[in-house]
Amino acid sequence: MPETVATAALHSVPPISWSRRVTDHVMTGVAVLTVLLVLAPLIAIFGYLVYRGIGSINWAFLTQMPKPVGESGGGMANAIVGSALILGVASLIGVPFGVGAGIYLAEFGRNNLGRAIRFTADVLNGVPSIVIGVAAYALLVLHRHFSALAGGVALAIMMVPTISRTTEEMLLLVPQALREAAYGLGVPRWRTTLSITLRTATSGVITGVMLAFARVAGETAPLLFTTLGNTFWNLHIDQATAALPLQIYVYANSPYDDWHRQAWAGAFVLIVLIVTAVAAVRYAVRRGTFGAA
Amino acid sequence: MPGPQPVEETKVTAVPVHPAAPLVRASGGEVPDRVFKAAMTACGLAVLAVLVLIVYELISGSRLSWHAFGFKFFAASDWDPVNEHFGALPFIYGTLVSSLLALTIAVPLAVGVAVFTTEMCPKALRGPLSFFVELLAAIPSVIYGLWAVFVLVPLLSHYVQPFLQRTLGWTTLFDGPPFGYSMLAAGIILAIMIIPIISSITREVLMVVPQHQREAVLALGATRWEMIRIGVLRNARAGILGGIILGLGRALGETMAVTMVIGNNPQIAKSLFAPGYSMASVLANEFSEATGDVYISALIEIGLALFIVTIIVNALAQLLVWTVTRGQPARGNA
Numbered sequence: 084m085p086e087t088v089a090t091a092a093l094h095s096v097p098p099i100s101w102s103r104r105v106t107d108h109v110m111t112g113v114a115v116l117t118v119l120l121v122l123a124p125l126i127a128i129f130g131y132l133v134y135r136g137i138g139s140i141n142w143a144f145l146t147q148m149p150k151p152v153g154e155s156g157g158g159m160a161n162a163i164v165g166s167a168l169i170l171g172v173a174s175l176i177g178v179p180f181g182v183g184a185g186i187y188l189a190e191f192g193r194n195n196l197g198r199a200i201r202f203t204a205d206v207l208n209g210v211p212s213i214v215i216g217v218a219a220y221a222l223l224v225l226h227r228h229f230s231a232l233a234g235g236v237a238l239a240i241m242m243v244p245t246i247s248r249t250t251e252e253m254l255l256l257v258p259q260a261l262r263e264a265a266y267g268l269g270v271p272r273w274r275t276t277l278s279i280t281l282r283t284a285t286s287g288v289i290t291g292v293m294l295a296f297a298r299v300a301g302e303t304a305p306l307l308f309t310t311l312g313n314t315f316w317n318l319h320i321d322q323a324t325a326a327l328p329l330q331i332y333v334y335a336n337s338p339y340d341d342w343h344r345q346a347w348a349g350a351f352v353l354i355v356l357i358v359t360a361v362a363a364v365r366y367a368v369r370r371g372t373f374g375a376a
Numbered sequence: 377m378p379g380p381q382p383v384e385e386t387k388v389t390a391v392p393v394h395p396a397a398p399l400v401r402a403s404g405g406e407v408p409d410r411v412f413k414a415a416m417t418a419c420g421l422a423v424l425a426v427l428v429l430i431v432y433e434l435i436s437g438s439r440l441s442w443h444a445f446g447f448k449f450f451a452a453s454d455w456d457p458v459n460e461h462f463g464a465l466p467f468i469y470g471t472l473v474s475s476l477l478a479l480t481i482a483v484p485l486a487v488g489v490a491v492f493t494t495e496m497c498p499k500a501l502r503g504p505l506s507f508f509v510e511l512l513a514a515i516p517s518v519i520y521g522l523w524a525v526f527v528l529v530p531l532l533s534h535y536v537q538p539f540l541q542r543t544l545g546w547t548t549l550f551d552g553p554p555f556g557y558s559m560l561a562a563g564i565i566l567a568i569m570i571i572p573i574i575s576s577i578t579r580e581v582l583m584v585v586p587q588h589q590r591e592a593v594l595a596l597g598a599t600r601w602e603m604i605r606i607g608v609l610r611n612a613r614a615g616i617l618g619g620i621i622l623g624l625g626r627a628l629g630e631t632m633a634v635t636m637v638i639g640n641n642p643q644i645a646k647s648l649f650a651p652g653y654s655m656a657s658v659l660a661n662e663f664s665e666a667t668g669d670v671y672i673s674a675l676i677e678i679g680l681a682l683f684i685v686t687i688i689v690n691a692l693a694q695l696l697v698w699t700v701t702r703g704q705p706a707r708g709n710a
Contacts, residue, residue, distance in 0.1 A: 099599060107599035114496055117488025118505070121575070124568045125512050128523045135526075183419025191413060192420065200420045203427050209690035210430070210683060211629020213656045217663065217679040221433040240426055247423065273412030301516020304631040304656070308664040328518045332632060335522045343526070350519045357514065 136351025139344040145352075149314050149330075155341040159349055161316050165231065165325040169310060170300060172235025172320060177242030178292055182281075184243065185250025185288070190276055192251070201248075208244040215240050216305035224309060231317070231324040234310030238302060242295040249291025253284040297357045303328035327353050430683070438677035440669055449677060455642045455658075457666070462674035464681065466642040470559065470652035471682075474634060475627040477563030477648070478570055483620055486571045490578035495604050506579065513572035521636035524565045529556035529637055532564075537649060551647040555639070560648040562638040566630055570623035577622060581615030581700050582608055618696030625689040629682060631656040655682045 143158050150157030184204070188197055219237035223230065257280050265275040281288065303326075306312075311323040312333065327349055334346035441449060445462060452463025493505050533556030540550045585608050593607035609616070639651020640661060655678050666672045 099597065103599055103602070107601040110601040110604075111496060114488050114492040117485045118492050121485050121489050121509060121512075121571055125508060127527065128515065128520070128568075129511075131523060131527055132519065180419050180422050183416050184423050187416040187420035191416065196417075196420070200423050203424050205694060206687055206690065207423065207427055209625055209629075209686055211631065211656060211686055213629065213631040213659050214434070214679050214683045214686075215430070217437075217659060217676055218430040218433045220663070221437045221676065222429065240430075243423060243426070247420075272409045274408075276412070297514060301518065303516070303518040304660060307660055311664060328516060328632075331518050331522060332636075335518075335525055335636065346522055350522050353516060354519065357516075 132347070132350055132354060135344075135347035136354075139348035140351055141348075144345060144348045148316070153339070155339075157345075159325075159327065159330050159345065159352075161313065162325040162327045162330040162349070163352065165310070165313065165317065166300070166327040168318065168320065168324060169231050169234045169238065169306070169326055170296070172232060173238035173242060173299060174292075174296065176236060177239035177295065178246060180239070181243040181246025181292070181295070182250050182288060184247035185254065185291075186276060186281065188247060188251040189254035190280070201251075204244040204247050207240070208248075211304075212237075212241060212302055213304040213307075216307060216309055219305065220308045228321075229309065229311035229323040230321045231310050232320045234306045234324070234326070235320070237305035237309050238299040241299050241302065241305065242292075245295040245298065246288075246291050249294065250284075250288050253287030253291065254280055256287070257283045293361050297361050300357050300360070301328055301353055303332050307332075434676060434680040434683060438673055438680050440673035441677045442673075444670055445674075449674070450681070453642075453644060457662075457668070457671050460668065460670050462670070464655070464674075464678055466644050467653055467655040467658050467678060468681075469644050470562075470638065470654040471628055471656070473648075473652065474559055474562040474566055474638065474654055475624055477559065478566035478627045479620065479624055481564065481567035482571045482574055482623060485567075486574035486619075486623070487578055487616060489571070489575045490582055491604060491609070493575075494579055494582040495600070495608065506576070509572050509575055512568070513576075517569070517630060517632040518636075520565055520569055521633035524561060524633060524637045528565060529561055532556045532558070532561055541649075548646060549648050552645075552649045554649060555651070557637055557639040557651055558649045559638065559645075559652045562634045562652070562654070563648070565633045565637055566627045569630060569633060570627050573626055574619045574623040577619030577697060578612070578616050581612045581619065581697070584615075584700065585611045612700065614696050615700030618693045618698075618700065621689055621693035621696065625686050625693060628689065629656055629686050631660050635660045655679075 143156060145158060145163070146160050147156070147158035148161055149159065184200065188201060191197070192200065215237050219233050219240070223233035223236060261279055261283060262275055265279045266272070270279070306326050306329050310326055310329070312329045313323045313325045315325075317324045331346045331349040331353070334342040334349070337343070441462065444460075445452070449462065450464055450468065452461075453465040454461050454463050455466065456462070489505075489509060493502055493509075497505060533554045537550070537554030537556070537558075537560070541554065544550055589607045589611060590603055593603045598606065634654050635657035638654060638657055640653050640657060641651040642653045642658070643650065645652065659675055659679055659682075663672075663675050666675055
């Protein structure tokens with residue numbers, strides 16, 4: 084009986100008119116078109132980057148210093164090392180503060196202070212990187228001098244919001260029963276948080292850290308007037324330092340073909356570094372959690 | 377799975393759990409617990425302190441310029457470091473026009489991609505497609521700029537700009553020589569950069585639209601497009617608007633790519649082919665070379681204005697997205 088009722092209902096539905104059907108097809112076509120229009124520049128950018136990058140990169144680029152203006156050849160060895168130095172400083176400052184703030188938000192932050200910190204982290208996340216550069220300049224450069232430290236601090240400020248919010252989210256995913264089990268065994272709260280909760284959430288926390296790292300690794304604007312750039316070697320954190328993104332920017336704006344070639348090589352190295360850093364840690368974390376389980 | 381193990385062990389000491397816990401903690405964990413909580417609270421407070429410090433540095437750094445020019449700083453359009461006359465209007469104009477141009481291009485594309493991935497595309501394509509679009513967000517700004525300088529700008533000046541001049545020249549929006557470096561180039565590269573943000577937030581918002589909304593509209597005999605228009609998009613309006621405003625916030629503060637293609641000329645021109653200048657680009661170009669306290673102070677004031685505007689824009693966006701996704705189990709019912 085119910086079947087016949089259903090069929091009757093179906094028959095009573097008026098057929099969909101020609102114009103509505105055409106509109107439906109047209110809109111589907113429009114949606115497909117938007118996808119193609121969005122994918123086109125992505126493919127163009129990646130394709131061109133790989134094409135120019137592979138064509139431009141060579142051993143000298145990775146191991147030699149920049150040559151003086153007008154001479155061709157040379158490389159960006161000092162900028163690669165400088166970037167590593169700045170990112171090292173940024174991670175040393177940003178990761179502990181970010182994870183600590185995340186722990187606070189997840190474990191102690193269900194109050195007004197927690198809400199204020201959460202809101203502040205979201206606000207900081209939206210502050211343009213160049214403005215953070217200006218603040219770092221006023222704070223660390225104005226009365227002293229350009230340094231890798233100032234650039235590292237600027238990048239650390241950009242890392243903290245991402246790290247703290249993802250750490251909080253990951254810690255909150257850890258089942259409450261695990262914490263209670265540890266308390267039940269008489270484990271103090273700090274120990275529970277560090278060896279049970281944080282441990283369980285490690286892979287998620289590291290993913291957050293890597294996202295933050297990948298985001299700041301290519302940042303140029305906050306370094307323009309904090310680390311300034313340098314055509315020589317520098318390994319001191321209180322001196323002006325070359326950085327890969329800065330060098331790409333300077334070389335892209337230069338009138339020399341050889342510097343353009345090196346800018347592409349630098350961009351290629353930067354993308355490869357970012358992608359491999361993220362992929363390697365993801366892989367290691369995945370293996371680590373499987374090993375533990 | 378670490379789950380069951382500790383539970384079993386608690387069962388062993390199950391009887392004294394509640395009376396024993398405070399005892400053990402009093403003897404072994406009270407002081408370290410307090411130290412731990414204090415340290416974590418300090419990390420949290422550091423986040424607050426950083427924001428306060430940024431605001432303080434920006435305000436104190438721009439005081440000199442504020443005293444010299446007052447509100448006229450934002451209405452004057454002369455930028456003359458030699459005679460120390462500073463007006464920020466050309467930069468504000470450049471930032472607004474390039475960002476709005478970017479939104480005009482990006483919004484239809486981003487919403488289209490989001491609608492396609494959530495409502496139309498086969499399940500197998502959904503993951504890779506959103507991954508690729510979000511890959512756009514991982515490219516550093518300076519690499520967008522590099523690509524724009526060597527690919528987009530020549531493309532514009534050789535093909536797109538002459539074409540626009542031939543077909544739409546009467547609008548006077550496309551007057552002047554087709555150099556490539558222009559407000560138009562800045563708007564296009566910004567659009568490419570903000571599409572991932574707008575489309576990923578739109579996707580999230582579309583996914584929390586309850587499934588029965590779609591089913592109800594379909595049951596009334598709607599076509600798929602009518603279902604999307606009536607049952608999905610109408611419900612998600614506020615959230616999509618939030619995503620768009622978030623994209624605007626990103627566009628307003630974007631520095632490197634814009635600086636490399638906008639032309640860096642502090643003028644207010646009606647034509648989109650004319651070079652312009654944005655607030656972020658003037659900071660990038662002139663800050664480290666600025667001489668004189670008033671000059672530096674004027675630049676910091678531009679930074680402060682940019683900071684205030686982006687905070688307002690972002691707070692508005694967060695509010696809108698929050699009103700839509702609030703209380704709904706996100707991604708749960710798709």
